[in-house]
Amino acid sequence: MxxxxxxxxxxxxxxxxxxxxxxxxxxxxxxxxxxxxxxxxxxxxxxxxxxxxxxxxxxxxxxxxxxxxxxxxxxxxxxxxxxxxxxxxxxxxxxxxxxxxxxxxxxxxxxxxxxxxxxxxxxxxxxxxxxxxxxxxxxxxxxxxxxxxxxxxxxxxxxxxxxxxxxxxxxxxxxxxxxxxxxxxxxxxxxxxxxxxxxxxxxxxxxxxxxxxxxxxxxxxxxxxxxxxxxxxxxxxxxxxxxxxxxxxxxxxxxxxxxxxxxxxxxxxxxxxxxxxxxxxxxxxxxxxxxxxxxxxxxxxxxxxxxxxxxxxxxxxxxxxxxxxxxxxxxxxxRSFRRNHPDEKIVFTNGCFDILHTGHIRYLREAAKLGDILVVGLNSDASVKRLKGPDRPVNPLEDREELLCALEFVDYVVAFEEDTPYQLIEMIQPDILTKGGDYAPDEVVGKDIVEGRGGRLVLIPFVDGKSTSNMIQRIRS
Missing domain, CATH: 3.40.1190.20 (Ribokinase)
Incomplete structure (x- = not known):
């Protein structure tokens, strides 16, 4: 209508x-x-x-x-x-x-x-x-x-x-x-x-x-x-x-x-x-x-x-x-997210989440436990294509958003067009920034913003053997 x-x-x-x-x-x-x-x-x-x-x-x-x-x-x-x-x-x-x-x-x-x-x-x-x-x-x-x-x-x-x-x-x-x-x-x-x-x-x-x-x-x-x-x-x-x-x-x-x-x-x-x-x-x-x-x-x-x-x-x-x-x-x-949530501890993470799997689920669940609100930054289709190659994403942005939103421990999902979520982190001003355990701390985008305002970076270990790229490779073979 x-x-x-x-x-x-x-x-x-x-x-x-x-x-x-x-x-x-x-x-x-x-x-x-x-x-x-x-x-x-x-x-x-x-x-x-x-x-x-x-x-x-x-x-x-x-x-x-x-x-x-x-x-x-x-x-x-x-x-x-x-x-x-x-x-x-x-x-x-x-x-x-x-x-x-x-x-x-x-x-x-x-x-x-x-x-x-x-x-x-x-x-x-x-x-x-x-x-x-x-x-x-x-x-x-x-x-x-x-x-x-x-x-x-x-x-x-x-x-x-x-x-x-x-x-x-x-x-x-x-x-x-x-x-x-x-x-x-x-x-x-x-x-x-x-x-x-x-x-x-x-x-x-x-x-x-x-x-x-x-x-x-x-x-x-x-x-x-x-x-x-x-x-x-x-x-x-x-x-x-x-x-x-x-x-x-x-x-x-x-x-x-x-x-x-x-x-x-x-x-x-x-x-x-x-x-x-x-x-x-x-x-x-x-x-x-x-x-x-x-x-x-x-x-x-x-x-x-x-x-x-x-x-x-x-x-x-x-x-x-x-x-x-x-x-x-x-x-x-x-832009007004932090002003509208002044007292909550905001946790932020990001990714492509192209094919949602158990590794993602366990990672996001652990991230949510770190604060009051979990915000997930989601790469747009164009951003995923630049990062992962012309055959990605497998699932379009709308589908990836819906799947993430369906998770009860995810509070908000926000798509971004850039290759990194740096500008998004500047706007949201999270208290805690999380990434998978395969990242070195100095490699994590936005670490300076979060720590600069008194927050912290938390690296959460991934589940061994669980990755979207591996799943796609197995399907193709």
């Missing part, structure tokens, strides 16, 4: 309020003697992109050419967000710095990722008339370069009615569709957008209606669509899924896919990012909504704001026969 093999890199602009999401992982074991409050002892921390920045990161993970127009404060949080943009390949030519605080949301997570409290630092005052003019003039210079615009309104000061209407007016002049993740109950602010995406509570506020049933959701969505002159309204309803109105065929109800919910943070950002990627690729609106619903379902199964990549979406939609959904990673998911 879904053709995800023809997704092209489209130029998409994200406009909106960005924030830095900070996560402190730790524990609470006592009450303060100073006041009846818990004492939180921090063990680790990580920073991720939030708000419109999370939309941009998810679009980058969806392999789109992403630019962002936003405002940052002249502070450390603003610098950190710019660093996250750079890591994820997001163009920052339209990022402005004003004298205001960058929004920071700090979450304190105790055992089992239970949120103990949240600390917010933010400046929500609207831009001055002069500042708004600066934003719109900057957009006017660049707007024709984009095929679609995503507006993410978190009501943190950037998107006043003046700025919002200015964006929509300019976009209409150059026929660039604008889809908006709304927050403001003032519906007229978004008049003229191509698509609006409220959640259920926002829909109630914007229409003033009491909404209970699916029919009432569709009715209220249609009222909002007509009031704002939009082509579509897509209402997200949490565990109930999504409702689309506006294509002339009646409301389209998409049920949420069954998935254990760990954290709803950023699910809406992921949904609108994948909706935008699909729409920019001229996918039918209903198909785009279904894929956005899938991506959102993947997001809530993760802790905190993090990106979803196409390999996860493909596996989710096709219900991988080997039961290996989500194990194959690529793109931004690889």
């Amino acid at each position: 879904y053709n995800l093999n023809n997704i092209e890199k489209k130029s998409i602009l994200v406009i909106g309020d960005v924030m830095l999401d900070v996560y402190y992982n730790g524990e609470v074991k006592r009450i303060s003697p100073e006041a009846p409050v818990p004492v939180f002892r921090k063990h680790s921390e990580r920073c991720t992109a939030g708000g419109a920045a999370n939309v941009a990161v998810n679009l980058a993970a969806a392999d789109q050419k992403v630019s962002i127009l936003t405002i940052l404060g002249k502070d450390n949080a603003g610098e950190k967000i710019k660093e996250l943009f750079s890591i994820n390949g997001i163009n920052t030519d339209l990022v402005l710095e004003f004298n205001r605080d960058t929004t920071v949301k700090t979450r304190f997570l105790a055992s089992n990722n239970q949120q103990v409290m949240r600390l917010d630092v933010e400046d929500t005052k609207l831009l001055s008339h002069e500042e708004a003019g600066t934003v719109l003039n900057l957009l006017k210079e660049k707007i024709q370069a984009y095929e679609l615009i995503v507006v993410s309104d978190y009501m943190k000061g950037l998107l006043s009615r003046q700025v919002m209407q200015g964006i929509l007016s300019m976009a209409r002049e150059v026929a660039v569709p604008v889809i908006v993740d709304v927050k403001d109950p003032e519906a007229e602010k978004y008049k003229g957008a191509y698509l609006l995406k409220p959640n259920l509570n926002e829909l109630k506020q914007m229409t003033g209606m009491r909404i209970e049933s699916e029919e009432e959701i569709a009715e209220a969505s249609e009222i909002l669509r007509r009031r704002c002159g939009c082509e579509y309204v897509l209402t997200t309803c949490g565990a109930k899924g999504m409702v689309l109105v506006g294509d002339g065929e009646g409301p389209y109800f998409v049920k949420a896919r069954g998935r254990e919910v760990f954290d709803v943070t950023g699910a809406g950002d992921t949904a609108i990012a994948y909706l935008a990627a699909c729409m920019a690729n001229k996918m039918h609106i209903r198909e785009a909504v279904s894929i956005a619903n899938c991506a959102s379902g993947l997001q809530v199964a993760k802790i905190g704001t993090s990106s979803v990549c196409w390999s996860e979406v493909r596996a989710y939609l096709t219900e991988d026969k080997a039961g290996t959904t989500y194990k194959r990673i690529e793109g931004a998911t690889v």
